[in-house]
Amino acid sequence: MDSKNSDDDWRVICEKDDLAESELKEFYVSEVSILLVRLSDRIFACQGICPHMDEPLSHGFIDGTLLTCSKHLWQWNLETGAPVGLAEMELSVLPVKVDATRVLVNINQLTNGGGAYTQEF
Amino acid sequence: MQHLVVFDGVSGDSGSTAALCPDGEPILFSGLGTGLNLGYGCATGTCGGCRGTLVSGRVNTLWSEAPGRKVLRKAQEILLCQSTPISDCHIRAPFGQNTYPRAVPVNFSAIVESVVTDGDGLAWVNLISGTPINFLPGQFFLISVPSVVGFRAYSPAQSGQTSRALSLLIRKKEGGGLSPLLCSEDAIGKTLKLFGPLGFAHARPTDDGDLTIVAGGSGAAVAISILEWAAVDTSRLDRHVEVVCGLRSDTPKLLINRFLKIKNQLLDRMRLVFAFSDNGSTRMFGEGIEVENGLVHEVAQRKLALSSLGEKAVFVAGPEVMVNATLRMLISSAKMSPTQIRFDNFS
Numbered sequence: 001m002d003s004k005n006s007d008d009d010w011r012v013i014c015e016k017d018d019l020a021e022s023e024l025k026e027f028y029v030s031e032v033s034i035l036l037v038r039l040s041d042r043i044f045a046c047q048g049i050c051p052h053m054d055e056p057l058s059h060g061f062i063d064g065t066l067l068t069c070s071k072h073l074w075q076w077n078l079e080t081g082a083p084v085g086l087a088e089m090e091l092s093v094l095p096v097k098v099d100a101t102r103v104l105v106n107i108n109q110l111t112n113g114g115g116a117y118t119q120e121f
Numbered sequence: 122m123q124h125l126v127v128f129d130g131v132s133g134d135s136g137s138t139a140a141l142c143p144d145g146e147p148i149l150f151s152g153l154g155t156g157l158n159l160g161y162g163c164a165t166g167t168c169g170g171c172r173g174t175l176v177s178g179r180v181n182t183l184w185s186e187a188p189g190r191k192v193l194r195k196a197q198e199i200l201l202c203q204s205t206p207i208s209d210c211h212i213r214a215p216f217g218q219n220t221y222p223r224a225v226p227v228n229f230s231a232i233v234e235s236v237v238t239d240g241d242g243l244a245w246v247n248l249i250s251g252t253p254i255n256f257l258p259g260q261f262f263l264i265s266v267p268s269v270v271g272f273r274a275y276s277p278a279q280s281g282q283t284s285r286a287l288s289l290l291i292r293k294k295e296g297g298g299l300s301p302l303l304c305s306e307d308a309i310g311k312t313l314k315l316f317g318p319l320g321f322a323h324a325r326p327t328d329d330g331d332l333t334i335v336a337g338g339s340g341a342a343v344a345i346s347i348l349e350w351a352a353v354d355t356s357r358l359d360r361h362v363e364v365v366c367g368l369r370s371d372t373p374k375l376l377i378n379r380f381l382k383i384k385n386q387l388l389d390r391m392r393l394v395f396a397f398s399d400n401g402s403t404r405m406f407g408e409g410i411e412v413e414n415g416l417v418h419e420v421a422q423r424k425l426a427l428s429s430l431g432e433k434a435v436f437v438a439g440p441e442v443m444v445n446a447t448l449r450m451l452i453s454s455a456k457m458s459p460t461q462i463r464f465d466n467f468s
Contacts, residue, residue, distance in 0.1 A: 053169055054192045059445070063453045070445050071168075071466060073452070073459030086459050 009108035015101055019043065024067075026058035029107050034094060036103065037062055037078070044078045045094040045105045052089065067091070124206040129176060129213040131157050140207050140427040141308070147183065148173075149201035150316055152214065156225050160215030162466040163189075164202045164263060164319055165272050171201040171215060178210030184271055202384035205309035218321045224255045226317050231287060233308045236463045240372025241292075243339060244304040245278075257281040258324040258350035259343050259436060261465065262317030269298045271352060272316065274467060276438070278342035278379070280350035281323070290376065322436060322463035324350055330360055333425065333435045335447050337367035340439030345379050347436060352386040363392035365415025365424060367443065371395070371402040381407060384462065396420035418446040437464040 003063030013027050019038035026048045027034055044065070051056055055071035058105045062068075065078040074087035081091040095106040123141045123318030126148055142151035149171050152159045164172025175197045183203045190200060201214060207284060231248035238244050256262075258281040263272035278290045294303040304310055324332070324347045332351065336344040344364055351362050366380060377395070384393050384407075394411040395402070401414035413420040417439070435457065437447045444464055451457045 053172070054194070061449045061453045063456070068452050068459070070448060073448065075459065086360065 009106040010097070010104045011107055013045075013105050016043075016098055016103055017101070019103065022062055024058045024060060024062055026056055029105070031082050032107065034105060034107065036096075036105070037067075039065065043096050043098065043103055045096045046078065046081065047077075047092040047094075050074065051091065052087070124178075125209045126178075126206055127209075127211045128152060128157055128159070129211060131159060131214050131216060142283050144207075145183075145205050145426070146286075147202050147374050148180070148199075148204050148206060148210070148212065150226070150228070152201065153226050153319075154228070155468060157214075158217040158219050159201065160217045161202060161319070162441070163274055163468075164316075165274055165467075166190075166200060166203045168466050168468055169193075169200065172198055173201050173211040173215060176211040176213055178206060179208045180204040180206050180210060186277075187269045191251030201222050209411060213377070219325075220321065221257075221325045223257060223260070223323075224318055226319055228314070228316050229254065231313050231315055232420045233311050233313065234286075236304060236306050236308055236376065238304070239290075239375045243290055243292050243371045243373050243376060245375060246275075246289045246291050246303050246308065248289065248315075250287065250315075250325045253283045253285050254287065254318070255281070255283045256323075257326070258346040259438075259463070260318035260320040260346075262287065262315050263319065264299065264303070265314045266299065266302065266311065269302065271298075273299045274319070276320075276340075276342040276346060278345040280346060280353060281318075282350075290339050290345070291338040320465045322438070322465040323347075325434075326350065326354065326356070329434055330357065331433045332360070332362045333430060333433055334362065334364045335365070335367075335435065335439075337439030337443040338369075340366070340375055340443070341366050341380075343438035345376075345383070345437060348380075348383045348387075348391070351391075352383050359390075361390050361392075362387065363394075363425065364419040365394045365396055365417055367396040367398060367420070367439065369399045370397055377406070381410070384410065392422060394424050417443055418450050421447060422450050422454060425455075426459075427451075430455055430457060432461065435462050437462060441468040 006011040011029050025036050035046050035048040037044050052074050059070045060068050067078045068075045075084040076091040082094040097104050122144050126142045127139045139152040140155035162168035166184050166189050169189035169192030172192050187203045231250040234249045235247045261274045261276040265272045275289045276288045279288050294300045334344045396413045396417045
């Protein structure tokens with residue numbers, strides 16, 4: 001776990017098997033939308049709503065780690081949250097860890113930018 | 122009465138940052154009509170693309186239940202297309218796409234000259250305006266009538282040019298507000314209020330080379346508009362266009378014949394694929410016309426050489442579900458850059 005995260009920040013979001021490969025799946029934690037996507041043996045998490053026009057990113061498309069919002073085709077690198085192409089704002093990416101079967105996300109860092117917050121399993 | 126609306130941080134072609142807005146007129150219309158480069162999508166309250174912040178002044182909301190209001194995050198945020206000032210205002214507004222010179226949209230009226238029913242619930246609604254209208258191929262206009270609240274967006278199915286006649290392809294939506302009225306012969310002789318031209322997903326006559334168009338339903342109007350321009354444009358006689366047009370069936374004879382007529386003009390410079398979603402078609406369309414069964418985005422994925430789309434502009438027009446599915450295909454399968462894809466967002 002990243003040292004700057006406290007245990008209280010980690011929330012159980014779903015079972016690992018709830019995430020189908022490359023499916024963009026939206027969850028709510030304390031009424032905050034987050035997006036989870038499983039890419040091969042890695043799980044990524046980020047804010048669930050587009051920072052541009054509030055479109056649910058679960059309506060978008062994923063190609064490798066390139067996430068595209070369906071509304072105006074803003075794109076981000078899901079590993080870093082860095083904007084790509086038309087996008088003018090970063091995406092908040094969130095730390096992920098997986099225990100035996102569960103996927104946990106640290107929602108304390110629901111801010112822009114960050115590192116490659118993924119968990120391999 | 123008019124109110125002065127000052128737009129913060131938006132520089133229009135005229136260099137002005139202010140517009141006079143009459144009582145009852147959407148702030149968006151006044152700003153665009155003054156030549157300001159404001160951002161918007163549908164301009165009818167659905168998409169939220171014209172979200173701005175009211176820094177000072179007071180406005181009335183024209184449609185309090187506009188779906189686009191879901192994007193408003195703070196009390197000071199407003200939709201410019203659904204707000205009209207009741208005092209002088211200062212507004213922080215979204216930027217538009219300043220990618221190509223476009224005609225400044227204007228308010229005008231037009232009379233319904235004829236209504237001709239086609240297949241698949243489509244109708245050709247032909248308008249005549251008192252003043253010539255100039256627009257780019259693929260742009261759209263907003264239309265309203267006194268008996269129906271708000272505006273609806275429709276694209277002319279004709280090449281963009283200075284013309285008094287507008288030919289709209291409209292699908293009659295049962296239970297809809299305006300389309301059943303416009304698609305009825307009762308509309309003939311009625312006066313409509315229009316605002317336009319609008320939209321960013323248009324041909325760029327001085328820039329565009331080869332083009333690809335994926336259109337479905339009444340979005341075929343956009344395809345016809347761009348194709349008719351391509352057919353008469355003599356500046357690029359080496360331009361190739363490929364079109365995948367999705368229809369429910371082969372019953373819209375008038376629409377299909379418009380496509381065939383353009384194909385006869387462009388010959389081997391045009392590839393035409395019809396995608397029929399209901400039962401396919403056994404009709405013989407002529408040499409070189411490809412006929413497929415299936416949804417338009419699926420047919421486009423099968424038939425277009427996605428790896429060779431290169432830097433071509435790709436236009437996408439049609440119902441929301443079809444547009445989203447096509448965008449997904451172009452981004453995920455064809456690996457296209459969003460900068461190559463032109464579509465106007467209405468949802």
